[in-house]
Amino acid sequence: MQRWPVLLFLAWVCFLFFAGIGLFMSGFLLTRIELASSSSCSDPLVPPPWERQSLPPGSCWAPQRFAKAVLVIIDALSFEFAHFNPAKTSPLPYENKLSFLHRLAxxxxxxxxxxxxxxxxxxxxxxxxxxLTTGSLPTFIDVGSNFATYAIQEDNLAVRQAGRVVFMGDDTWEGLFPKKFFRSYFFPSFNVKDLHTVDDGILQHLYPTGKHGEWDVLIAHFLGVDHCGHKHGPDHPEMAKKLTQMNEMLRSLVDHLGNDTLLLVAGDHGMTETGDHGGDSEKEVNLCCCVLSKFLIPPLPLQEPEAVPQVNLVPTVALLLGVPIPYSNIGEVMAELFSGDGDAVSAALQQLSVYHINAKQVRPTVGLPIELEKRRNVFLSTDLFCLVQVGWGHDVIFVGSLH
Ligand SMILES: [Zn+2]
Structure with missing residues (x-):
């Protein structure tokens, strides 16, 4: 007699449970479609009318300004860690340790x-x-052409664009770029209690490779600061030791690089007060990037940008090295680094030129069906409306659902 009401109630609970999971998966865990297209030197990028001269050899899209680049990623290098405040008399363990960057800047x-x-x-x-390698906005679920791997299949700066790439450090890169590097030294990243294996492994190879190695791009990904955050939190004496080690590493590395090399030091994300990351709190999204070069960097613009979207590094590095910007990039080129040594007019024209290339790359006019073009670099959400802010001057490029 009373069995049916109970069964109906259980069926209703099951329905709510699975409907809730379905709604969560389709709305909260955003999905993005990866496209297999690549940029190339032969793309029909019409140069702006004020720049009709032919490109120098070795350049593509824009004149090459640096022959080589070194990207040092210090995992979880929050902006607070790199910022130096000489007025602080008793800094916390994570403050005022990267004095080398401050002194140079x-x-x-x-x-x-x-x-x-x-x-x-x-x-x-x-x-x-x-x-950092594709210039796009990856989500937890990126739908690519091959479901059997989490390797990056999109056009990217790390392997396809920049010639001989040597990598050392965090073995996460091995899964993302399997057998793609010219030479690689991977070290295990799994044990977050281990502060030294990855960093010490890199330090064994970094200076000799930097000075004598055959490479166009050298990437070193240090993990000690991130692991120290997970194990002890940022406010711990071990963090002071780790950051001091990174400071000495940068000081030595600069001495081992040639004049034609651009050095970029960047964090991949920040960390909370407990040393964690993954979310969107201020401390997790604010991080440091430093551009160093023995070659002259153009003078400072009148007004420094307040905060630069991290993806802007991708088109900037591509054009500084004279290689095509990766196809999926939505970052905005940091034009002040292209203004050169000339007068104000030539500086403005050079900046306009790189903006022109960047705009052409972000919105290609040929080759893509409209529906795919709409889907490029936007989050897809089945039921919920979403709003995407991108690096392109913080414009909202998409509001709503494509389904
Ligand atoms: Zn971490």
Whole structure:
């Protein structure tokens, strides 16, 4: 007699349970479609009318300004860690330790510049590596052409664009770029209690490779600061030791690099007061980036940008090295680094030129069906309306659902 009401109630509970999971999966865990297209030197990028001269050899899209680049990623290097405040008499363990960057940026502003970068959530290392190499906004679920691997299949700066790439550090890159590097030294990243294996492994190879190695791009991904955050939190004496080690590493590395090399030091994400990351809190998305070069960097613009979206690094590095910007990039080129040494008019024209290339790349006019073009770099959400802010001057490029 009373069995049917109970069964109906259980069926209703089951329905609510699965409907809730379905709604959560389709709305909260956003999905993005990866496209297999690649940029190339032969893309029909019409140069702006004020720049009709032919490109120098070795350049593509824009004149090459640096022959080589070194990208040092210090995992979880929050902007607070890199910012130096000489007025602080009793700094916390994570404060005022990267004095080398501060000293260079203040004493030699034509050779070093410190930026506050802003990462897009999720602030997890794998998604940030994807963002830093493709210039896109990866989500937890990126739907690519091959479901059997989490390797990056999109056009990216790390392997397809920049010639001989040597990698050392966090073995997360091995899964993302299997067998793609010219030479690689991977070290295990799984044990977050281990503060030294990855960093010490990199230090064994970094200086000899930097000075004599055959490479066009050298990437070193240090993990000690991130692991120290997970194990002890940022406010711990071990963090002071780790950051001091990174400071000494940067000081030595600069001495081992040639004049034609651009050095970029960047965090992939920040960390909370408890040393965690993954979300979108201010402390997790605020991170440091420093541009260093023995070659002169153009003078400072009148007004420094407040915070630079992290994806802006991708088109900037591509055009500084004279290689095509990856196809999926939505970052905005940091034009002040292209203004050169000329007068104000030529500086403005050079900046306009790189903006022109960047705009052409972000919105290609040929080759894509409209529906695919709409889907490029936007989050897809089945039921919920979503709003995407991108690095392109913080414009909202998409509001609503494509389904
Ligand atoms: Zn971590």
């Amino acid at each position: 203040t004493s030699q502003p034509r050779h070093a510049r410190l930026y506050r970068f802003r990462a897009d959530p999720p602030t997890a290392t794998m998604q940030r590596i994807k963002g």
